[in-house]
Amino acid sequence: xxxxxxxxxxxxIALALPAVAQDSFPDRALRxxxxxxxxxxxxxxxxxxxxxxxxxxxxPVVVESRPGAGGTVASGYVAGEEPDGYTLQLLVxxxxxxxxxxxxxxxxxxxDFTFLSTVGQFPFFVAARAGEYESINALIEAxxxxxxxxxxxxxxxxxxQHLTGELLGLETGAEFIHVPYQGGAAASTALMGGEVNxxxxxxxxxxxxADAGVYDxxxxxxxxxxxxxxDVPTLNETVAEGFDVISWTALGAPAGLPEDVEAxxxxxxxxxxxxxxxxxxxxxxxxxxxxxxxxxxxxLVERQIAVWTEVIxxxxxERR
Amino acid sequence: xxxxxxxxxxxxxxxLSGGVLMAVGIGMLVxxxxxxxxxxxxxxxxxxxxxxxxxxxxxxxxILVIDLRSTDVARSDGLHWRGLIFVxxxxxxxxxxxxxxxxxPSMFLAVAVSMFADRQAxxxxxxxxxxxxxxxxxxxxxxxxxxxxxxxxRWS
Amino acid sequence: xxDQFLLGLSVVLQPDVLIYAFAGVFIGQLIGVLPGIGAIxxxxxxxxxxxxxxxxxxxxxxxxxxxxxxxxGSIASILLNLPGTPSSVVTCLDGYxxxxxxxxxxxxxxxxxxxxxxxxxxxxILVLAAIPMxxxxxxxxxPEYAMLVVLGLLAASLIGTGSQLRSFAMVLVGIALGVVxxxxxxxxxxxxxxxxxxxxxxxxxxxxxxxGVSEIIRHATHHGRPTPRLNLKIRDILPTxxxxxxxxxxxxxxxxxxxxFGALPGTGAAIASFMSxxxxxxxxxxxxxxxxxxxxxxxxxxAANNAASQTGFIPTLTxxxxxxxxxxxxxxxxxxxxxxxxxxxxxxxxxxFWGVIASFFVGNIILLLINIPLIxxxxxxxxxxxxxxxxxxxxxxxxxxxxxRTSVVDVVLTLAFGIVxxxxxxxxxxxxxxxxxxxxxxxxxxxxxRTMLIYRGDFLIFVERPISAGLLACxxxxxxxxxxxAIRNRRPPAGLxxxxxx
Numbered sequence: 001x002x003x004x005x006x007x008x009x010x011x012x013i014a015l016a017l018p019a020v021a022q023d024s025f026p027d028r029a030l031r032x033x034x035x036x037x038x039x040x041x042x043x044x045x046x047x048x049x050x051x052x053x054x055x056x057x058x059x060p061v062v063v064e065s066r067p068g069a070g071g072t073v074a075s076g077y078v079a080g081e082e083p084d085g086y087t088l089q090l091l092v093x094x095x096x097x098x099x100x101x102x103x104x105x106x107x108x109x110x111x112d113f114t115f116l117s118t119v120g121q122f123p124f125f126v127a128a129r130a131g132e133y134e135s136i137n138a139l140i141e142a143x144x145x146x147x148x149x150x151x152x153x154x155x156x157x158x159x160x161q162h163l164t165g166e167l168l169g170l171e172t173g174a175e176f177i178h179v180p181y182q183g184g185a186a187a188s189t190a191l192m193g194g195e196v197n198x199x200x201x202x203x204x205x206x207x208x209x210a211d212a213g214v215y216d217x218x219x220x221x222x223x224x225x226x227x228x229x230x231d232v233p234t235l236n237e238t239v240a241e242g243f244d245v246i247s248w249t250a251l252g253a254p255a256g257l258p259e260d261v262e263a264x265x266x267x268x269x270x271x272x273x274x275x276x277x278x279x280x281x282x283x284x285x286x287x288x289x290x291x292x293x294x295x296x297x298x299x300l301v302e303r304q305i306a307v308w309t310e311v312i313x314x315x316x317x318e319r320r
Numbered sequence: 321x322x323x324x325x326x327x328x329x330x331x332x333x334x335x336l337s338g339g340v341l342m343a344v345g346i347g348m349l350v351x352x353x354x355x356x357x358x359x360x361x362x363x364x365x366x367x368x369x370x371x372x373x374x375x376x377x378x379x380x381x382x383i384l385v386i387d388l389r390s391t392d393v394a395r396s397d398g399l400h401w402r403g404l405i406f407v408x409x410x411x412x413x414x415x416x417x418x419x420x421x422x423x424x425p426s427m428f429l430a431v432a433v434s435m436f437a438d439r440q441a442x443x444x445x446x447x448x449x450x451x452x453x454x455x456x457x458x459x460x461x462x463x464x465x466x467x468x469x470x471x472x473x474r475w476s
Numbered sequence: 477x478x479d480q481f482l483l484g485l486s487v488v489l490q491p492d493v494l495i496y497a498f499a500g501v502f503i504g505q506l507i508g509v510l511p512g513i514g515a516i517x518x519x520x521x522x523x524x525x526x527x528x529x530x531x532x533x534x535x536x537x538x539x540x541x542x543x544x545x546x547x548x549g550s551i552a553s554i555l556l557n558l559p560g561t562p563s564s565v566v567t568c569l570d571g572y573x574x575x576x577x578x579x580x581x582x583x584x585x586x587x588x589x590x591x592x593x594x595x596x597x598x599x600x601i602l603v604l605a606a607i608p609m610x611x612x613x614x615x616x617x618x619p620e621y622a623m624l625v626v627l628g629l630l631a632a633s634l635i636g637t638g639s640q641l642r643s644f645a646m647v648l649v650g651i652a653l654g655v656v657x658x659x660x661x662x663x664x665x666x667x668x669x670x671x672x673x674x675x676x677x678x679x680x681x682x683x684x685x686x687x688g689v690s691e692i693i694r695h696a697t698h699h700g701r702p703t704p705r706l707n708l709k710i711r712d713i714l715p716t717x718x719x720x721x722x723x724x725x726x727x728x729x730x731x732x733x734x735x736x737f738g739a740l741p742g743t744g745a746a747i748a749s750f751m752s753x754x755x756x757x758x759x760x761x762x763x764x765x766x767x768x769x770x771x772x773x774x775x776x777x778x779a780a781n782n783a784a785s786q787t788g789f790i791p792t793l794t795x796x797x798x799x800x801x802x803x804x805x806x807x808x809x810x811x812x813x814x815x816x817x818x819x820x821x822x823x824x825x826x827x828x829f830w831g832v833i834a835s836f837f838v839g840n841i842i843l844l845l846i847n848i849p850l851i852x853x854x855x856x857x858x859x860x861x862x863x864x865x866x867x868x869x870x871x872x873x874x875x876x877x878x879x880x881r882t883s884v885v886d887v888v889l890t891l892a893f894g895i896v897x898x899x900x901x902x903x904x905x906x907x908x909x910x911x912x913x914x915x916x917x918x919x920x921x922x923x924x925x926r927t928m929l930i931y932r933g934d935f936l937i938f939v940e941r942p943i944s945a946g947l948l949a950c951x952x953x954x955x956x957x958x959x960x961x962a963i964r965n966r967r968p969p970a971g972l973x974x975x976x977x978x
Contacts, residue, residue: 001464029470038520039805044812051524062468065520066882069658069674076671101663106671151930157663179929180660182742182922185797185804189741192795195617195930204811208796208818281527284814320658320665320674337903341645348652351667361933365664368921372652379645386641403696404898407689407870408891414874415887423875430874431867437696438863453868457875465513466521467879 025085025261029060032251034090035074037067041202041285045119045249046090048281052272057264070158072098072105079107083114083254085261090119093160093247096301100309101158103319109305114257115297117269119249120287123222124164125232127206127215128198129191136219139198140239143174151177153187153196158317161187163308164221164245165200166315171240191215202247203229203286221245227288249287250297266294331388338384345376403437410434422472423461428454481603484830487532488838493831496533500540501839505846507541508548511558511688511869512680512876515545519805523812531813532828536835538806543595543785543836546745547843550587550778551854555580556869558688563745563781565683565911566753570766570773577769580855581713586771587778588847590727594779595840597731598738598786602793602833609739609787610794616740618926619937623947625920628747629913630954631754643909646900650913653677660918661925672885679746680880681890682914684873686907689894692866694901713851719771726756726772730779738784741791741799743919748784749777750912758954786836793829795819 032050036042043065050061066074071094078089091113099109126136133139143150154162157180169176179196181187184205190196192214199206200221209215220226223236223244235243251269253262272278273291282289292300312319348369355366410433417426432450435441461467487493507518519538526534549561554571567587574583601609616624629647656667657676668674715723730752737748756776757766766773791797796817798804807817815825822829857865877883877890897907931937939945 001466031468037801038516039523039801039808043520044523044808047520047524048527048812051527064468064882067675068881068883069671073671073674157658157661177929179926181926182660183804186742189614189791189795189797190617192797193614193617208816208820211816212819214819277527280814281812284811318662318664320663337905340903341649344649344652348667355664355666361928361935363661363921363925363928365659365662365666368917369652369655369666372648372655372917376645376648376652379641379648382641383645399902400694400697400898403693404895407693407696408895410867410870411689411874411887411891411894414871414878415884415891418874418878418887419884427871427875430871434696434867434870435863437692437866439697440863449864449867453871456868457871460510461875461879465507465518467513467517467875468521469875469879469882 025264026057026059028086029062030057030086030088031062031064032088032090033064033066033074033078034092035067035069035071035094036065036092038065041204042071042090042092042249044285045282048278049090049119049251049269049272052275052278053268056268056271070094070098070101072102075109075113076106078252078254079112081254083256083258085253085257085265087254088116088265089113089252091115091250091252091301093249093304096304097158097160097163097308097312099305100312101317101319110298110302112255114253114255114262115294115301116251116253116262116266117273117294118290118292118297118300119251119269119273120282120285120289121246121248122202122285122287123220123226123246124161124200124202125206125210125217125229126168126198126200126219126221126235127191127210127217129194130213130216132197133216133218136233136235136238139218140172140174143176144172147175148177150174150198151179151196152198152200153179153181153190154199155184155187155201156180156182158312158320160245160247160308161199161201163311163315163317165198166317167243167245167311168200168235168240170311170314171235171243207286248300250292252297262294334387335384338380338382338387341383342377342380345373345380348373348376402439406434406437410437418469420473423467423469424454424458424471427457431457477603480826480830481834483826484832484834485837487827487831488536488834493533493536493835494838496529496537497540497835497839498842500537501544501547501843502540502846504541504544504546505548505843508545508561508564509551510876511552511873512684513879514561514680515542515802516805517879518545519802523805523809526809526812531810531815531825532831534809534813535806535828535832536839538809539789539832539835540839542802542806543782543839544843546782546785547588547591547847549781550591551584554583554587554774555854555857556688556865557691558869558873559683561745563749563777563784565687565746565908566749566777566781567774568687569753569908570768570770573767573769574771574774575858579712579769580858581851582715582771583769583774584851584854585713585848586715586723586775588844588851590723590730590775590778591782592840592844593727594731594734594782595786595843596837597728597779598735598783599833599836599840601735601739601783601787602790602836606790606794609790613739613741613791615943617941618923618930619941619944620947621740621742622920622923622927623938623944623951624743625916625923627947627951627954628751628754628916629920630951631751631758639904642904643906646905646907646909647913650910650915651917652913653682653910654914654917655921660922661929670885672883676918677889677914678877678881678883678886679911679914681877681886682893683911684877685890685893685895686897686900686910688869688873689890690897690901690907692869693894693898695862696866715771723771723775726752726776727779729755730776731783734780734783735787737780738787738799739790741797744788744800745781745784746915749781750915752776752780782840789833789836792817793821793832796821 032046034042034046046063050063053061081087152165184201187199188205191199210217217232219235220232270291273289279289352369356364357366358364410430414426414430431453435446518541549564550567552558553564553567554575557568557572559565571583658674733752734748737743756772757763788799791799792803798807810817877886
């Protein structure tokens with residue numbers, strides 16, 4: 001009721017839902033499950049998608065947060081649900097990390113899911129306090145000259161950010177100290193306070209400080225320079241050839257989705273991702289709004305599982 | 321609940337609180353024994369659990385000694401068995417049903433069962449009250465707050 | 477500053493903005509009263525609305541829900557021993573006994589008034605000293621947090637009403653519960669019996685179980701609880717002159733402590749209210765009265781948690797850094813509106829920045845105005861026989877806890893903690909120190925280990941850094957003071973320890 005009241009308060013807002021009576025799928029409410037807390041990237045993206053899909057499918061799409069164990073609680077839950085199209089999952093890059101990080105998952109990260117489409121792709125940025133390092137090359141030189149002198153703050157053990165930092169060490173031969181914080185914001189505070197030398201995190205965490213001249217963005221982790229950040233060099237072209245890390249959000253469902261249902265959903269996701277509002281919101285979150293086919297998404301997941309499993313082994317990160 | 325006998329509690333019941341605490345400490349030590357401990361400057365994940373477990377055991381031992389020696393330990397009341405059983409049953413029913421049957425049936429049964437914790441509950445009152453309470457809950461949680469929990473979940 | 481604040485006021489007082497300030501605090505108030513459904517759930521449900529509102533209105537609405545819920549949280553704590561928000565756990569300690577003694581109206585009034593003063597002081601600090609507070613907050617690194625928590629844990633053992641030994645044992649049990657889950661430093665799973673426990677035990681489950689459910693188990697049986705007397709005359713709601721005079725100090729000290737802790741990212745309102753309670757009790761001339769319905773024990777933490785929920789916006793607004801999960805949501809709403817939160821917010825978006833701050837000022841006044849008349853209505857709630865009330869409370873707890881993480885396991889855990897809390901009370905163990913240990917334990921472990929990692933095992937770092945050294949000195953002083961007063965006051969043990977009566 002509050003939601004409805006609030007949205008109708010300004011009369012300019014016309015939220016007349018097209019009450020298209022469809023005789024087939026969907027004939028009741030859908031839900032997008034995700035495995036992270038409210039307010040995180042996954043939650044926000046879920047809500048953006050749900051809001052628009054509600055209008056397109058003519059049925060309410062609700063967001064259900066089932067946080068726990070790096071998203072694996074939600075994945076395990078969704079994998080066990082009926083593949084009827086009414087239960088979707090917002091997957092993130094961590095889905096691929098989890099496959100390598102956990103000893104026993106109650107599901108198979110590829111076989112137990114129907115992959116629908118990517119929603120957004122985003123890189124990580126390497127940032128330091130303004131003026132501390134001239135360039136990414138200077139930073140790596142400093143790290144190589146004195147092993148263990150550079151401390152990287154990251155958003156939690158086993159997070160994609162953490163593993164990206166480990167991968168940077170492996171690729172360049174530099175020895176970093178990796179210090180975990182409770183989330184990217186806390187790591188960023190530590191960088192500002194001078195406790196760590198470096199953070200590797202998403203644009204949303206870093207951009208505000210970079211715009212204010214507090215941070216220098218030294219490099220981006222994607223293979224190519226990132227749109228909107230054309231003056232930021234890639235790690236690939238500077239210190240670590242072949243370095244290519246991007247993370248993503250995507251929509252999936254339990255394995256065994258009927259083909260017509262899968263088609264309806266994929267079509268709807270593609271439609272939503274073309275909407276100007278949605279593109280703007282996903283871009284505001286630091287990501288590039290981009291759909292894909294199910295096969296492309298599955299290939300991406302499989303590729304990243306291989307990469308992260310290798311990083312976890314090489315960096316000797318404790319499996320759980 | 322009926323009061324216990326007015327005499328001093330037995331040594332066994334006086335030892336209970338310290339004893340249970342000791343069990344908690346020992347349990348923690350046993351389960352956490354395999355966790356890597358490390359040292360103070362390089363703590364492993366097992367360091368703090370082990371230290372805390374040992375502290376708890378020491379505390380438990382002290383409490384045990386004090387309680388056993390003191391003659392005027394306040395007697396604990398008898399257990400409220402009825403409340404314990406029906407409140408537990410109500411919450412367990414809610415937990416079992418909410419994911420499979422939805423919010424409305426689980427609220428209905430939880431209210432109904434929990435009312436029997438009251439010794440004077442009469443079936444008809446319980447029924448009327450439960451219907452009203454479930455309706456109020458539906459109104460509050462699903463209509464006003466729009467919580468994302470289905471009222472009824474499809475059995476599949 | 478004052479000019480800009482007035483500019484902000486002019487933004488808020490426009491009717492189409494004011495309505496969102498009102499709506500925010502009103503929804504927050506309601507959400508706060510409902511056990512378990514916290515500001516996080518409410519804000520995340522309302523997040524899509526902000527797609528349609530401009531950034532200022534969204535911020536004002538969501539922020540209003542946040543601090544409004546702090547007000548509301550005290551109501552269920554005082555009337556029913558149900559801490560609606562984690563920070564109102566402390567409110568139960570003296571608020572609930574007051575209600576049991578027929579002074580619910582007075583307790584609600586004092587809580588609302590203390591909250592108001594605390595909130596206003598918090599806003600004033602936000603207006604006048606946001607930048608200096610930010611500078612101080614940034615100087616708190618891992619060693620400082622570790623030392624701060626040591627001080628807090630020491631204060632923690634002072635919270636209980638019973639024996640020091642037993643309450644210290646309960647702090648340890650709280651720390652033990654806080655250990656459950658993935659270890660933050662290595663990711664190692666500790667005591668994780670099922671995947672749902674990997675992120676640790678939920679604070680909401682623990683608080684609801686130890687306080688709320690245990691109380692229901694005890695009193696559900698008929699005639700288990702005497703219906704409290706009801707005094708509804710205005711005279712009974714207002715404090716006497718002597719009582720009013722005794723509140724000045726606690727409210728001011730509470731506000732100061734709350735303002736400080738609120739501004740540190742990652743500590744928050746719950747710790748602030750615990751610390752202010754411990755402070756009042758430690759320096760009170762009558763510590764024995766605490767926990768039995770002592771007004772300073774209610775007003776200090778209420779002032780503290782509301783001051784903290786206002787100064788909590790300092791890192792959010794000046795640095796774009798969320799101090800807790802709710803702030804992260806609010807920042808998310810800003811980002812979706814295309815505004816990048818960061819140090820430039822104040823410069824680039826002065827209308828938004830100061831408008832939001834001014835809305836806190838207005839929101840606190842609105843909250844006071846809607847709370848005072850509601851007091852009599854709330855007190856009437858107690859006229860409903862408990863036997864008609866508790867089944868609804870059980871369902872509210874279940875739904876609240878479940879909705880928090882959509883987790884059935886959390887509901888079962890809440891029940892388990894309810895049973896444990898019930899048994900603990902029967903054996904003269906207090907639940908409050910458990911919660912404090914639970915909140916502070918992981919903070920201490922993580923920050924200590926982080927310090928060792930960053931400074932390579934060098935203990936001298938704790939005395940080399942000035943703030944850390946200062947905190948260490950305070951801790952030492954508190955220990956010396958406690959030992960000294962214990963020796964000085966050494967008397968033959970007073971007869972029976974006070975038994976918890978119901």
